[in-house]
Amino acid sequence: MIIIEDVNEILRPRLVADSLAEHLEVMPAVVVTGSRQTGKSTLVRELTPGDRRYVSLDDLDAADLARRDPDALVAGRHPVILDEVQREPQLLAAVKRAIDRRRIPGQFLLTGSANLLLMRQVSESLAGRAGYLTLWPMTRRELLGRGCCGEWDMLLGASDDMWLDALAAAPAVPEDWRRLAQVGGMPTPALHLDDASHRAIWFDGYVRTYLERDLLSLSSVASLPDFRRLMRAACLRLGQIVNQAALGRDIGLPQPTVNRHLNLLETSHLLVRVPAFSPNRTKRLIKSPKLYWSDVGVAFHLSGQDEPSGAHLENIVLTDLLAWRDARSAPAEILHWRTTSGEEVDFVIESGDRLLPVEVKPTMRPRLRDTAHLRAFRTEYGARALPGLLLHGGDTIEWLAPDVLAAPWWRVL
Numbered sequence: 001m002i003i004i005e006d007v008n009e010i011l012r013p014r015l016v017a018d019s020l021a022e023h024l025e026v027m028p029a030v031v032v033t034g035s036r037q038t039g040k041s042t043l044v045r046e047l048t049p050g051d052r053r054y055v056s057l058d059d060l061d062a063a064d065l066a067r068r069d070p071d072a073l074v075a076g077r078h079p080v081i082l083d084e085v086q087r088e089p090q091l092l093a094a095v096k097r098a099i100d101r102r103r104i105p106g107q108f109l110l111t112g113s114a115n116l117l118l119m120r121q122v123s124e125s126l127a128g129r130a131g132y133l134t135l136w137p138m139t140r141r142e143l144l145g146r147g148c149c150g151e152w153d154m155l156l157g158a159s160d161d162m163w164l165d166a167l168a169a170a171p172a173v174p175e176d177w178r179r180l181a182q183v184g185g186m187p188t189p190a191l192h193l194d195d196a197s198h199r200a201i202w203f204d205g206y207v208r209t210y211l212e213r214d215l216l217s218l219s220s221v222a223s224l225p226d227f228r229r230l231m232r233a234a235c236l237r238l239g240q241i242v243n244q245a246a247l248g249r250d251i252g253l254p255q256p257t258v259n260r261h262l263n264l265l266e267t268s269h270l271l272v273r274v275p276a277f278s279p280n281r282t283k284r285l286i287k288s289p290k291l292y293w294s295d296v297g298v299a300f301h302l303s304g305q306d307e308p309s310g311a312h313l314e315n316i317v318l319t320d321l322l323a324w325r326d327a328r329s330a331p332a333e334i335l336h337w338r339t340t341s342g343e344e345v346d347f348v349i350e351s352g353d354r355l356l357p358v359e360v361k362p363t364m365r366p367r368l369r370d371t372a373h374l375r376a377f378r379t380e381y382g383a384r385a386l387p388g389l390l391l392h393g394g395d396t397i398e399w400l401a402p403d404v405l406a407a408p409w410w411r412v413l
Contacts, residue, residue: 012187013142013146013147014039014043014135015139015142015147015148015327016043016133016134016135016326016327017043017047019133019328020044020047021047024105024106026105027105027131028099028103028104028105028107028129028130029099029108029126029129029130030109030110030130030133031085031110031111031112031130031131032044032109032110032112032135033111033112033114033132033133033134034113034134034135034136035137035268035269035295036209036210036214037186037187037206038135038137038138038295039135039138039187040111040135041111043135044081044109044111045081052078052079052109053076053078054080054081055081055083056083056084057083057084057085057091058083058084058087063087066088066091067088067090070088070091070093071097074094074095074098074108075098079106079107079109080108081109081111082110083110084111084113085110085111086112086113095108095110095126099129103129108130113214114214114267133326133327136185136294136322137297137319138187139185139320140175140180140410140413142185143191149323149327150320150324151167151170151411151412152321153324153328154166155356155386155389156351156354156386160405164397164405167407167411167412168411172408172411174395174408174410175410177308177312177316177393177409177410178307181297181300181308181313181316182196182308183199184295184296184298185297185319186298188202189202189203199297199301203298203301203302204301206298207228207231207298207301207302210268211227211228219260219264221261221264226253226257227261229251230247230251230258231302232302232303232304233251234247234262234265234291235293235299235300235302235303236303236305237291238314239290239314240290241288241289241291242288242290244258244259244262245258269294270293271291271294272291272292272322273289273290274289274291274318274334275333275336276289276290276335276336276338277335277348277350278335279381286338286340292315292318293315294319295319296312296316296319299312309362310361310362313360313393313409314346314347316413317347317358318347321347322334330352333349334349335347335350336348337377343373343377345357345359345377346358346360347360354384356386357377357385357389358388358391359371359389359390359391361390361391361392362392363392363393364392364393364394365392366390366392366394366406367400370390370400371390371404374388374389375401375403375404387403388403388404388405389405389412390404390405390407391407391412392407392408393409394408395408396408
């Protein structure tokens, strides 16, 4: 199955492909959302060849027909792909009517560069008629052609005394995380553009397209320069607790405007807010979300920084976790943990009754002191908490403490 093909004709299968195929066997409609240029159109067209009709709402004639006669656009016996459906949200009502007349699994495959469930213009959620999937930027293993994500299922499913041997035995390719932070996971800059100046041109065009086209189709924005300044300020706060008032003061915008703009970025699948882990036993927790971006390459470009920071490595890990979470059938949550006394863990994976705390450090040589917050989390949550995982930038895998395994990030991702 060809999902992404680079200039050297190396096949790049996508992690979510199996889940998408399974959804199409069950639900009358499947909606694939994600930011622009993650490969949604390529995914749905290559996964479902044959007699499936393809309609893109980027096409002006198709968009005009969707406004004038949406029922005619979705009519017919052949299954149909509706690409970029967020451009004409009222088309979903016609999809609902077509499904109610003739309920067939896989009848409609819809894509959108915005989260339809968060859009105010969308009054029809296709509840009970559609399954929803998110296509995130490519994981590191997808970029390597392996079509998968990190070792999260193994870590959650295997006994912890098997972790070190399992990670050491798995095939792994060492890599400098700084380069991955600069190229990101969008197929074009990550696979096709080796020159930094060429990637900068691509990222500039990507942001301009979003500001001048996609954003205005979602909502009216009074000042695009103000919005771009907020995007840059958000990119300079990767991994930090969201403080909308402070963010607004830094760029001269009122808090309600900051809130609205952040919501638009989240609706567009560009910004990601990681919620706080909430089951509180004895400590006061800070329950505000942390801020990240869906694609670390876009975030690094917008920030204007000369070199990636440890927050960019955190963002790389998060994107892999999100792709893993949204491609699996069993529910899981990706959270963070922070107390008012300053203890914090970058990510907490909650799957069933198990909690896997993950700390990310760019250091080449982690020390025992780096395990303190992971061990504090385990003390707080007892039997529910698995041993802590400390991902670092070096090449040594070892138990730094009896309950904390330190592993190179590239052995897990």
